[in-house]
Amino acid sequence: MVNVGVIGLGSMGNTHLAAYGSVPGCRVVAVADADEGRRTGRTGAGGNIEGQGSGGGFDFASVRAYADASELIADPEVHLVDVCLPTPLHARFAVAALRAGKHLMVEKPLARTAAEADTIVAAAEEASAGGQIAMCGMCMRFWPGWVWLKEAIDDGRFGRVLHARFRRVTSHPPGSFYADGDACGGALLDLHVHDTDFVRHAFGAPEAVFSRGYAKHTSRPDHVCTQYLFGDGGPVVTAEGGWAMHEGFGFEMQYAVNFERATAVFDIHQDPVLTLIDGEGKRAVDIPGGMGYQPELAYLIGCVERGEAPSTVTLADAANALRIVEAEGRSIASGRIEAL
Structure with a gap:
């Protein structure tokens, strides 16, 4: 025990x-x-x-x-x-x-x-x-819809990924910690790191990032949109994350991944939460319920x-996710592509 x-x-x-x-x-x-x-x-x-x-x-x-x-x-x-x-x-x-x-x-x-x-x-x-x-x-590596996606990417059941979009947005959480950008790092670090880590988990380390974002509630980026650059032949991968929506907006967690032969869509508020669209039409994907914790x-x-x-996740993985997030922050500040 x-x-x-x-x-x-x-x-x-x-x-x-x-x-x-x-x-x-x-x-x-x-x-x-x-x-x-x-x-x-x-x-x-x-x-x-x-x-x-x-x-x-x-x-x-x-x-x-x-x-x-x-x-x-x-x-x-x-x-x-x-x-x-x-x-x-x-x-x-x-x-x-x-x-x-x-x-x-x-x-x-x-x-x-x-x-x-x-x-x-x-x-x-x-x-x-x-x-x-x-x-x-890094709980998204264990979240049922994300586990399914990683397996689908790895085994190539729908061909290679052409484009992947991840989205995680909400309103600003209460409390002094989340109001202090120096402490929490803004949504860029505290919220968006989930998707940055999963992008690296699913597609490998990007060569560079190009990010846009803004501060609203803290001194750090509270909303970010990032393109992860994988070089010639790599997928087009983007992620949006933030807690800058007005109070009462709720929480949205989504992805849309376009493979060569199918499109997979996850939306935490839909029933079913995971849908696959391919040559046979549109159908629910059966995945376990619950969260990743x-x-x-x-x-x-x-x-x-x-x-x-x-x-499945190592401390080195988690540290490397921070390196990418920090590059995203530099890209927001500089307005330029940041190499990794």
Whole structure:
């Protein structure tokens, strides 16, 4: 049994608590948050998608609750530390957990900057010699509609991809963290990184990016449109992400991928969520329900149990996604194509 301690009980911390409840082979034994209401479960946190951030009825009275995250990391009964703190704190506590001999889960983005992410990667590489497992929560690699898409791209069932468009937009989330561009990195880092990572996962590293965007609520880009450039013969790939829509807009998560012999469309608000259009007409694609968090954490627990380093997503993958996002930020600022 893998004993888990979750640090940071905002939206993602509570999302992870709910997901662990349906993952065999693990149990949450400790939580940590500086806010007493959160660490006792009296104060909840919402998320973009219905059911996210609720905690799923987690029994806070059944676990040890720490005000100081360092005390959770030092708890000898905790085997795996799950860091869901604000992004600027990821590197500090991730490295501390690894140096304390713990397995590690870090919510996305891996760190505030690619340079900070590299410190986590280096610490994890050193810890791996002792059998420690570390992973970053790039959940779209585990989201059912995105898993199907990656498989369709890899096995070529519809021919090669000609064009892919990803879209993830919402209104500005509440809270002081999301109002501070220096802390959260704007939607460019905190939200859009999901699609940047998946583009790299599906198509490989782009040669360059060309981005346009603007700030609205923070000092950083709150809306971005990026073209990922793959060179001659590569697909045309674009992604739009942002939290600059007016309050009440809701949350939209979509993709449209045009293969040589079919077009696949995902829309989180449609029924079915995934549709395929080809020579046989338009039909629903049968994919598992649910979000990506439970399969993501089940995969991590399985890796810990087997003593096997994660391969579906590595810390290096998460750090490289930050490098691309930072290039997108430079492209917005310069108005030019940014090479990678």
